[in-house]
Amino acid sequence: MLLQPKLNVKISQRQVLTPGLMQMVSVLALNKLELREMINTEIVENPVLEEIESNDPSFEELAGREGDRERTAEETAVKEEKDPFEEIDFGSYFQEYLDPGFRTGNLGGEELDKPSFENFLSKPSTLTDHLLWQLGSVHLPDEVRSAAELMIGNLDENGYLVATDEELATALREQGIEHPEAALEEAHKVIGTLDPAGVGARDLKECLLMQLAAREREAEAAAERRASYRAQKEHEDDFSVEIDRRVEDVEKLAAEHRSCVMRIADAIVQQHLALLQKKDMRELVKECAQSPETVQEAVDVIRSLDPRPGQRYNNAETRLIEPDVAFVKRGDEYVVVMNEEDMPALRLNAGYRRMMHQKDADRDLKEYVKERYRSAIQLLRNIEQRKNTIVRTCEAIVRRQHDFLEKGIDGLRPMMIKEVAEEIGVHPSTVSRAVSNKYVHTPQGVYELRFFFSEGVNGPEGGDLPLVLLKRKVKKLIEDEDPRQPYTDDYLAAELQRQGIQITRRTVAKYREEMQIPSTHKRRVR
Structure with a gap:
């Protein structure tokens, strides 16, 4: 049999994530503490990025100062030269002849080996x-x-x-x-x-x-x-x-x-x-x-x-929780406020921008600066995109969970990630990353954003009841039972059905096991 080569054309679709898109996905999943750590790392690795201090001048102020500096240089050029004697720094010139008793330098010019502050930090004993x-x-x-x-x-x-x-x-x-x-x-x-x-x-x-x-x-x-x-x-x-x-x-x-x-x-x-x-x-x-x-x-x-x-000696370390967002009541409405306290404010270094326009600058250096600028701009865009996605998601939560913010957990309504994703026009995975490992400060306390997303069951008066409230009802019935005659799963299901909640015995047993509550036989005290 003679084998001959053939050319075939095959059309297929596949999704390819660019580095910028991969960074956007990862940035969206970070909480505030993780994002702050990531920004600090980028500031160290990317010289184009720099943090704006509270007392730093704005870009407009810097531009104005640059113009004033140029005008001052032109005015100084036409003036007569200064006396060289006036430019001598007498303080540094005579510093060696001052009383050495007031100097704080090390004797002999040697650096003292000071203990590290890490030696004073305690760690939990295992x-x-x-x-x-x-x-x-x-x-x-x-x-x-x-x-x-x-x-x-x-x-x-x-x-x-x-x-x-x-x-x-x-x-x-x-x-x-x-x-x-x-x-x-x-x-x-x-x-x-x-x-x-x-x-x-x-x-x-x-x-x-x-x-x-x-x-x-x-x-x-x-x-x-x-x-x-x-x-x-x-x-x-x-x-x-x-x-x-x-x-x-x-x-x-x-x-x-x-x-x-x-x-x-x-x-x-x-x-x-x-x-x-x-x-x-x-x-x-x-x-x-x-x-x-x-x-x-x-x-x-x-x-x-x-x-x-x-x-008692292997307890997990206390986890630090800092809310990424807050639901604040203003008037009769709740607004979403991002918690940006202690977050580094970023800007692009203007000195590197001028370097790219210098004709005598090295070509490889220009390419490196351009690549760093692209990376910095992409990071700034992803951080802003993260903020917008979280705010839009939280605004949808506020609209659907107004009763919870007013009354507490009894006012919680069932809500699905897919519903919020359709409302704000994004993929459900985007909403899932936006609420992952993030916390919100509400009038009812601090909650994880995922807490507001739960399935619903057919509750009283034809409405849906969140699973969180259903589990609370099951737990409350068990807590109020007689230890000598604890309720069976059949009785719990029947009691919930009398309250208008459509639930079966197997579902009650499932939720009871999820809450790690023993069976009727093990709860009975003889």
């Missing part, structure tokens, strides 16, 4: 840092210390050990430790004595047991300190001796009761943790064979424990 700091004050054999450091390095954000014993033992063997199992066992005991109690556990049961053991050690240490204090105390009369004896008897009874409660709490965690999770107090009392009051005390002790002890 769980790993906190545990390693405590481990450094404990005297341990080298192999046990290596095992403890390895275990601490394999804790998750909750303080649980995620690596298996086999993986840890293999890692220790690679370090040359002959008996890794024994080292790991001893290291686990050491970690169990560190703060916070419960770290290093493999599961919830072990975590709670470790915390109960730590409380027992604290109670025993306190009892020993009290006994030591009484033994060292010198009594002056029989009355004081009798008082101390009675106090000792009361403390002994309290210690016996506490020990009984702790044993019950330990047994519940060891054998009946599932019943505790179900809140089945009747069955717990039966299994523990103790009085309901004593079992309740044990349950209260368990509930006071921390199931995620590592979280």
Whole structure:
């Protein structure tokens, strides 16, 4: 078979993003803090861009000053020359002969090595840092210390050990430790004595047991300190001796009761943790064979424990929120005001513009300046386009959410991104980027712009009800229920339907799970 080349014409359409369009898309998605950081970076990288200070003259003032300077130069040319003696800077000339005691320069001309201010900045301590700091004050054999450091390095954000014993033992063997199992066992005991109690556990049961053991050690240490204090105390009369004896008897009874409660709490965690999770107090009392009051005390002790002890040292840093826009009421209407406080005001450097018109300037230099000017102008246009898009989007939000601004969240109306995009004449993705990660200051508080966009369900009187309000109604019904007879999803759906909201049981269960509310069986307290 003979193969011959052929020419075929194929017509297709595809969207190509130019660098300017890509920058416009990225600038639109930035919030105020990110945009300010981006502008500062551009000012450093692009010499054509410069920030306008509050006391800087305007372009018209600069043009006027340039004209005055030229006229002054022409007038000075016809005047007689100045005396050269008057142009001498006597202050700098005699500076070396002034009293050196008033000079602030470094002796010997050497620069002193000053500490950086970064050394004084604090950073949040992590769980790993906190545990390693405590481990450094404990005297341990080298192999046990290596095992403890390895275990601490394999804790998750909750303080649980995620690596298996086999993986840890293999890692220790690679370090040359002959008996890794024994080292790991001893290291686990050491970690169990560190703060916070419960770290290093493999599961919830072990975590709670470790915390109960730590409380027992604290109670025993306190009892020993009290006994030591009484033994060292010198009594002056029989009355004081009798008082101390009675106090000792009361403390002994309290210690016996506490020990009984702790044993019950330990047994519940060891054998009946599932019943505790179900809140089945009747069955717990039966299994523990103790009085309901004593079992309740044990349950209260368990509930006071921390199931995620590592979280207190792994908290996320506080996120700084600065609203990009504000809805301000003027008269009877709300207006959109962009928050441009602390935003750098940009302008183009006039000196580089004159450089491009110089005939003796280098050609490559001219091309570089032209490219920098194009980049700067494109950035200024994209920043202005971002502002216009955000303002138009927020104006559409204000028109649709007037009741929310007046009454609060109960006045919120369902609103879709597609509807706002059609109203202002842009693509829905543009509106999505305009409201992404941006916040607005309203009379009702600070909200994310995406908060105002939610689907609606068929509510009472034929109107649409936002999903936010629907979830609030579901949560409110559950909060008001009797813990011994919690509402089922069927009852919640029926109750909402009686209020005129068309909703099914499956939808109620879906929203309940999204709000991380347990099922009816798990909410019931027996």
